[in-house]
Amino acid sequence: MAETPRDTRIEDLLRSLAPQVLGVLARKHGQFDACEDAVQEALIEASIQWPAVVPDNPKAWLIAVATRRLIDAWRSDNARRAREERVAAMEVDLSSSSASEADDTLTLMFLCCHPALSAPSQLALTLRAVGGLTTAEIASAFLVPEATMGQRISRAKQGIQKAGGKFSMPPADERKARLGVVLHVLYLIFNEGYAASSGPSLQREELTTEAIRLTRLVLGAAPGELEAGGLLALMLLTDSRRAARALPDGTPVPLAEQDRSLWNPGQIEEGIALLSSVLGRGAPGPYQLQAAIAALHAEASSDAETDWRQIVALYTVLEAVAPSPVVTLNRAVAVAMVDGPEAGLELLGGLDSALGRSHRLDAVRGHLLDMAGSPAEARAAYLAAAKKTGSLQERRYLMGKVARLSND
Known part of the structure; x- marks a missing residue:
């Protein structure tokens, strides 16, 4: 059965809230592995209940359900009863600003890129926790079976727990070492949105929009990182073609046949300006080179x-x-x-x-x-x-x- 517009809006809402809710839980309770599992269970519960009635405060609803799942998971361990009581008594502060949510999302990305994990595991876990992609979508991006990807994600969560990973920004030198993986993850999220690997739609605007938003956050936190600027330029220049990439019935339109008057001039202008600001300041990296290619098409x-x-x-x-x-x-x-x-x-x-x-x-x-x-x-x-x-x-x-x- 095809998704209704309401179903799609709920899916988009859940995808945008997932990293925010996970950030709240991980910041308060630690144990990324357990928190991620609890958030996934809350998302499943929401996907069942929300098509009937969406709560007035969706984020608070997800936090409450995920917290209950954490308590349920801890209840079976007698040694943790005291902590369970403390958690149950805690009130979740929902008055945090958008800046705090942005900090949580950035922290979550860098936590998923923990050096104890292999690069493929870092990518897979961040795509799941921050990008909101399903295991099937991530498996498609990596060209591996879904079962293999599910095992990889599970091992990655366990690896962070064993390494003692905490929900806090790593030191500056370690943050710089993890940046390459963070950018790669954002690149993959954007690609999945620009050319959906499965489903009824050619492109998924919620993913490309989220990838651009997150890349802006990264660039804002590290304004001197040339490849972060190159990646944002690449995304803007590529996304500028969105309105011309498909006919009204969804049929794809090849680049050579697109109506270029439909391309977004604001995104093109911003992308080219951003690319100009980073090119020539050192040996260009792969994102800058790809952005330069996209700029030639745009011009x-x-x-x-x-x-x-x-x-x-x-x-x-x-x-x-x-x-x-x-x-x-x-x-x-x-x-x-x-x-x-x-x-x-x-x-x-x-x-x-x-x-x-x-x-x-x-x-x-x-x-x-x-x-x-x-x-x-x-x-x-x-x-x-x-x-x-x-x-x-x-x-x-x-x-x-x-x-x-x-x-x-």
């Missing part, structure tokens, strides 16, 4: 006027700075625009082992084969991509490509 009045040679050059630098199969995939598209589709297809040759589970490789291969005048091969690639994607709108778009090539 072109049409696809034909895009400086594809400069984009190829930037992707070449990006591949040297931060090599990854996805960067190579994107460079292949840019190379095809400069040197022809055959040159782009040649770059795809070694990506199947790394991106074989993702629909994107097959979709790009189909696009380049279509450009090269190989309709049968393009049709097969588009069909393979349609079978792999979890996005209903992407699947419909890809099956439209299959139908067109079948009729040609």
Whole structure:
């Protein structure tokens, strides 16, 4: 059954409140592992009850339910009865300012990026606790089975507890060491919102908006971090295309075919200004390079006027700075625009082992084969991509490509 607009609003509200509630509980009671479990149980309870009646103070409701879950969990341990009584007597202060909530969210992000955890575990846990993504969504972002991701998240929570992680901002030097993971998490949250891995919608505005908000918080707390500025610029420039990325029925519109008059000029102006303020102040990092690529698209009045040679050059630098199969995939598209589709297809040759589970490789291969005048091969690639994607709108778009090539 499709979600109603009310269901979607409730889901968005729960997603925005989850890190705030977890921050309150973790700050007051410690034990991140138990607090995160309690908040998840409260969210499940809310998803059942709120479609009928949303409470007047949703945040207070979630805090109260999660606190009761904590008490229930502690009640079974006789050695903790005294602490249970103290917790039960505590009143939750809901008068905290937005600045306090912002501090809680930042602290929560840095706690999830505890150095006792591996980088993949840091990413997964932060996506769950701060980004509000489900285990299935996180598994899709990492291209691993959902059960594997569930185990990873569970171990990560236990790892923080064993390491004695506390709900407080780490010292400045340790905070700087964790910043890279925090930025990567925000990047993944934004990507999941910009191109939803599953569900009926092509994009999820609540995730892109939240990622931009959180990145602003990080940049505000660390204004001299060039990559934080580069990431925010990248998000703004990319999100500026949101209104043009889909038709009214949700069908995706490729970048080359988008109505650029629908792009958000305010976001483009802010993104380019921010990028200009960080570029040239040191060797550019991957987020600055990606933002520079997005800026070239934003500054072109049409696809034909895009400086594809400069984009190829930037992707070449990006591949040297931060090599990854996805960067190579994107460079292949840019190379095809400069040197022809055959040159782009040649770059795809070694990506199947790394991106074989993702629909994107097959979709790009189909696009380049279509450009090269190989309709049968393009049709097969588009069909393979349609079978792999979890996005209903992407699947419909890809099956439209299959139908067109079948009729040609």
